[in-house]
Amino acid sequence: MPQIWLIVGASRGIGFEFVSQLLSLGHTVIATARAPPPIQTTLPPPSQYGNASQLWALTGTPNGRNLKILECDVSSDASINAFTEQVRKFGRKGGVLERGVIDFAVLNAGVLVYPNRISEITFQNFAHHLHTNTIGPLFTAQRLLSLSSPPTTTAGIPVSPTWGPSTPLTVRTLVFISSDSGSTTNFRAFEDGFGAYAASKAALNQGxxxxxxxxxxxxxWKRREEKTVVLALHPGEVSTDMANVSLDWDVEGIITPRESIACMLKVISEKGWGGSDEGGHLTSMMDGMKEETGAATFWTWEGKRYPW
Structure with missing residues (x-):
């Protein structure tokens, strides 16, 4: 059955691959890029808009009509708020979110500026990692979840949007793309130069x-249909331009974005809302594990539980 997916951070790497595979499967996708080009009849040259151009090129594929592209820079409070209101508009009559459900929201936006050793990194560079990898994704999730309620004024008074009434939106599954570098129980001491990146992902995991x-x-007290499953996923050692750095250690098990996404889609379907192992609860019981009701769970692209 076709689903509605929201992919934040889709202009390159695994975000782009998410969109590409989901469209090929017949799903509707709302994707974000930092600066999408204006709507026009011809596609802009790649050099003009950088990585975002390949995302826009997907609108010309067989299922490209199912792709909606919005602008969102997760390092900007104003950009996140503007993006959220654009998503709200899709909930009005005739919009792609008219039925009031975002089946899966994947928060993929992230950055890795190598090296980022704690003993050497600048304040600005460290803040860049935290804003993009931690604060931005968590605040974006907060704003998306707020769409389940009508917009309000600063005094908390409900207001009617000028563009017409909109259906309250429920996000059924929130997926955060994390990393094994952010595990505090499985510390990777050999990852020299990953200090700020690891700290940002560890903070994301706790958040x-x-x-x-x-x-x-x-x-x-809400109905099950109104509740949200929260997942964290480690995509594996994926060969992308962000990971294209010269390291002092051998990276084992490198996989392609296509392999990573194909596997993660299976995990999300299984562990997400309505899946056969929703929230990983069935796996927990089978393994004799005790966890808090509604707790987030951390999985690898292969569907294995990863230590926080």
């Missing part, structure tokens, strides 16, 4: 776990 717990407390 999304708290988010899941907070949602469980706030929404315990």
């Amino acid at each position: 999304l776990r708290h988010l899941a717990a907070e949602l469980e407390r706030k929404n315990r």
Whole structure:
């Protein structure tokens, strides 16, 4: 059955591959890029808009009509808010979100500026990693979840959007793309030059776990259809331009974006809302593990539980 996916950070690497594979499967995709070109009849030259141009090129594929592209820079509070309101508009009559459900929202935006050793890194560079890898994705998730309620004024008074009434939107599964570098129980001391990146991913992991717990407390009386499953995924050692750096150690098990996404789609389907192992609860019981109700879980692209 066709689903609606939202991919934040889709102009390159695994984000782009997510969009490409989802379109080929017949799903509707809302994707973001930092600066999409204006709507026009001919595609802009690749050099004009950089990586975003290949995302726009997908609109010309057989299922390209199912792709909607919005602008979002997760390092900017204003950009996230503007993007969220654009998503809200899709909930009005005739919009792609008219039925009020985003089946899966994948928060993929991230950055790796190598090297980023804690003993050497600048304040600005460290802040860049934290804003892009931690604060941005978590705040984007917060804003998307707020779409389940009508827009309000600063005083908390509901307002009617000038572009017409919109259906409250429910995000059924939130997927954060994390990394094994962010595991605190499986510390990777050999990763020299990954200090800020690892710290940002560890912070992301803790943030999304708290988010899941907070949602469980706030929404315990809501119907199951209105609740959100929160997942973290490690995509593997994927060969992308972001990972194209010269390292002092051998990286084992390198896979292509196509391999990573094909596997992650299976994991998301299984562990996400309505899946055969929704939230990983069945796996937990089978393994004799005890976990909090509504807790977020961390998985590898192969569907194996990863230590936080």
